[in-house]
Amino acid sequence: MASESNNTGLQRLLRATVYSWQGLAAAFRNEAAFRQEVALSLIVIPLALWLGDSGTERALLVMVWVLVLVVELLNSAIEAAVDRIGAERHALAGRAKDIGSAAVLVALVNAGLVWLLMLVDWI
Secondary structure (H helix, E strand, O other), X not given: OOOHHHOOHHHHHHHHHHHHHHHHHHHHHHOHHHHHHXXXXXXXXXXXXXXXXXXXXXXXXXXXXXXXXXXXXXXXXXXXXXXXXXXXXXXXXHHHHHHHHHHXXXXXXXXXXXXXHHHHXXX
16 A cells, blocks of 8 residues: 555646546446436536526526536445445434435436526526
8 A cells, every 4th residue: 555645736636536536437337326417417517508598697507407417426335335344224224325325316306407507497
C-alpha cells in the first residue's frame, strides 16, 4: 500500500478520479435502475437545455435530474454495503434499503414537480 506521503496533490486527485469512474462503471454495469435513469438522461437533459428560457431555468431542470442520479448512486452504495454484510434478513438492513429507496422516490417526485411547475409556467 502507498505511504501516506505519496497520497497528496495531483496524484491523489488522479487516483480519486479513477476510483470515481470505476464507481460509475460499476453502477452502470450492476444497477438496472441507474442504467434506466442514465438512458432517460439522454432525453431529459437535452430537453431541459432546449426548453429552458434562461440559464437559470436550464440549470434548474438539469440539476433536479442530476440529483436523481446522485441519490440513485447513494442508494446503490447503501444496498451494496448492506448486501456485503450478509444475506440473512434483518430489520435494520431492510430499513436501510427502504430509506435509500425512499430517497430516490423523493428525488424523482422533486424532479417531476419542478418540471411540472416549469411546464405550467411555459403554457
